[in-house]
Amino acid sequence: MSEDDILVTEGLTKSFGDFQAVSDVSIRVKRGAIHALIGPNGAGKTTCFNMLTKFIAPTAGTIRFNGRDITRLRPADVARLGLVRSFQISAVFPHLTALENVRIALQRSRGDSFDFWRSKTALDPLNGRALELLDSVGLTSFAYSRAGEISYGRKRALEIATTLAIEPELMLLDEPMAGMGHEDIDRIAALILRVSANRTILMVEHNLQVVANLSHRITVLTRGRVLAEGDYRTVSENHAVREAYMGAGHG
Ligand SMILES: Nc1ncnc2c1ncn2[C@@H]1O[C@H](COP(=O)(O)OP(=O)(O)OP(=O)(O)O)[C@@H](O)[C@H]1O
Numbered sequence: 001m002s003e004d005d006i007l008v009t010e011g012l013t014k015s016f017g018d019f020q021a022v023s024d025v026s027i028r029v030k031r032g033a034i035h036a037l038i039g040p041n042g043a044g045k046t047t048c049f050n051m052l053t054k055f056i057a058p059t060a061g062t063i064r065f066n067g068r069d070i071t072r073l074r075p076a077d078v079a080r081l082g083l084v085r086s087f088q089i090s091a092v093f094p095h096l097t098a099l100e101n102v103r104i105a106l107q108r109s110r111g112d113s114f115d116f117w118r119s120k121t122a123l124d125p126l127n128g129r130a131l132e133l134l135d136s137v138g139l140t141s142f143a144y145s146r147a148g149e150i151s152y153g154r155k156r157a158l159e160i161a162t163t164l165a166i167e168p169e170l171m172l173l174d175e176p177m178a179g180m181g182h183e184d185i186d187r188i189a190a191l192i193l194r195v196s197a198n199r200t201i202l203m204v205e206h207n208l209q210v211v212a213n214l215s216h217r218i219t220v221l222t223r224g225r226v227l228a229e230g231d232y233r234t235v236s237e238n239h240a241v242r243e244a245y246m247g248a249g250h251g
């Protein structure tokens with residue numbers, strides 16, 4: 001493992017009964033890069049993410065993060081080490097304001113257990129940092145709006161802010177553009193680029209234009225296996241990749 005690699009998987013495999021959803025996947029993610037994991041529906045992308053964040057245990061293979069074997073660690077442990085997934089369900093409380101949501105994330109990241117009954121003033125010292133985080137995702141003017149009442153794209157920006165509160169070294173994004181219109185896509189793409197400045201990003205994304213614009217490196221999965229890897233140009237000119245996408249109806 002080179003110093004430059006933040007995440008390395010070797011032979012990562014996941015079987016569900018007789019079915020192998022992920023087969024022998026070896027990936028190297030370079031520190032500081034935006035790395036995309038792409039592939040047709042059912043290729044095994046989310047299953048890979050679930051193994052990386054420890055939501056499911058690999059059937060075989062190893063995962064190393066910053067040189068450390070994390071294959072057997074629990075989700076909370078890998079998060080504490082700096083490998084954090086955004087867009088997790090439950091990331092945002094709809095009845096609380098954007099600011100309150102980020103404050104709670106900050107409080108959690110400091111190891112205090114989240115306590116709804118704690119007085120609001122006890123959280124005030126966190127306001128400054130929370131406002132900074134909201135500003136970094138372009139939500140300053142929505143700080144006092146309820147999370148449930150802002151647009152879909154802004155909710156995702158808020159989810160990114162709550163993830164940034166944990167100060168992840170490696171941030172995993174599963175389909176950040178899913179369900180978004182053009183305007184939101186541009187805004188979130190710019191945001192991803194901005195937050196990638198001092199961290200590594202590994203993302204699953206179906207929007208190939210976004211992948212082309214943002215990614216330094218791309219791994220293509222089909223039927224659970226790595227089909228190709230390289231920069232966008234290399235991958236998009238790959239014959240097998242073109243076939244896999246056309247075969248899956250992606251044109
Ligand atoms: N818990 C499970 N039990 C059985 N099969 C599963 C399970 N989870 C995923 N699979 C199967 O594993 C394969 C890979 O699924 P996965 O969700 O990882 O694909 P994906 O690349 O994320 O697809 P998509 O682009 O549609 O999100 C699929 O055939 C899926 O049906």
Ligand SMILES: [Mg+2]
Nearest residue numbers: 045046047204
């Ligand atoms: Mg998926």
